[in-house]
Amino acid sequence: MNADLLRSYLEFYQDLGIRTLYRQVAPQAGTTLAPVALEAPPLPPMVPSNDSLLQILEDIGDCRRCRLHEGRTQIVFGVGNEHSPLVFVGEGPGADEDAQGIPFVGRAGQLLTQMIENTAKKEGIPLQREDVYICNVVKCRPPGNRTPEPDEMEVCGQFLYRQLMTINPKAICALGGTAARALTGHKEGVTKLRGKWLKWKDIPVMVTYHPSYLLRAYNQSAKREAWEDLKRLLHFVYD
Template identity: 60%
Template sequence: MDRDLLKQYLEFYRDLGVKSVFVEPRTARASAAPSVVAAPAVVTPKVPAPVPPAPRIEVPAMSGPTEMPKLFASDFPVSPDNDSLVKIQEDMGDCQRCRLCKGRKTIVFGSGNDRARLVFVGEGPGADEDAQGLPFVGRAGQLLTQMIDNTSGKEGFAIRRPDVYICNVVKCRPPENRAPEPDEMEICGQFLSRQLMVLKPRAICALGGTASKALLGTKEGITKLRGKWHMWREIPVMPTYHPSYLLRPTSGQTAKREAWEDLKKVLHYVYDDPPRPLSDF
């Protein structure tokens, strides 16, 4: 591979926050190899040390360094015929497709109304979610429930959390609650895509930067994305702050107010009767 092109790929992943690259050698090592750069083997003039084959680095095809790789749910094919949430769970099985399976207790598939007109997509399960097998049940989940229930009530909608559907970009808890890595989002993206295609909601609310980037295939941060409509396969998407961010003392009242305004906009678009066009919001 051209060295400049490889440099562009690595710089791209660095911008995404990826701090290490997992490379699987073609042949098993007799002993553990250093994690970064292997020290050169000691060579004697009479008996040269064997040179191991160079490891292969797989990178996605891209036309340029600023283009997003094919890692996101919108890039996956349309759902199979007669697909259903039950079939998707059956196809996932006891998923061992990526490294996240090693530390999880349960797969957190999603929960809510399977005919929901509004879907919330978060980043990934936390400790409470991993223990219970349900999304958004910890402190951030309790805040999300309050946001949905209280805002709906104030805006005159008889909508509560059980009426919507909630899921995550990845279905297994990342270690130490870190952000999912691109390859992990790629693997789980096929299941997220199928969930959304089965549900066919009137709108999607993306919670936080990771969910927004995964759905929209963009490098823009949440502060630039929030408050404006975007599209995922002709379904409107409203990015907003993740509830866990709103729980931080440093988030400030401005972010909380903006998140509530985003949610009000989503609720009115989805549940106003008669429905109004997206341009009204």
């Protein structure tokens, strides 16, 4: 872990009011854990007791923990039902999302809404977009819509981790390869991972295509596959 990333972690924990971290050490007589004053890489993330989406939002504040803050208009935290059994996770905000502060509101977002609502309707499941929760791995728009860097995803992923722990859904939908990698650690591309059940902690994760990929005309067969993935996901969560 490089020094910048370690510093980001430590600032994150200081912001949470955590002043002492513990790291595993070789057992010595009578001890298994040694307290270390903010010097060990804290993985996996610690979550404050009684965490809530409001608390996470407060802790994010005017976040500058990674370089993505430089080009953003605003932080795009997440939207929807915080008690939803289903959470959609994308990669990061685009231009429309950055302007409005809401995830998935541009063309890709409209397609996602259609996919959720039309599939649900066809399958006889009463479900609207506002019934699910939608967020991204990183909360600030990467410049030129580039893929977020691993260190950016790792720093901002702490907030996603807390969002998912707080909502504790029955299933998660990873939209695209970047979200799939960030959630599950699997390195294969989305075409290999889609349609499969993976895991984030103990929660099943269905990987499917990012809607912006489906907007490209040459990806029409992928659209059919994404609809199939969504159908399986909705039946798993709502049957």
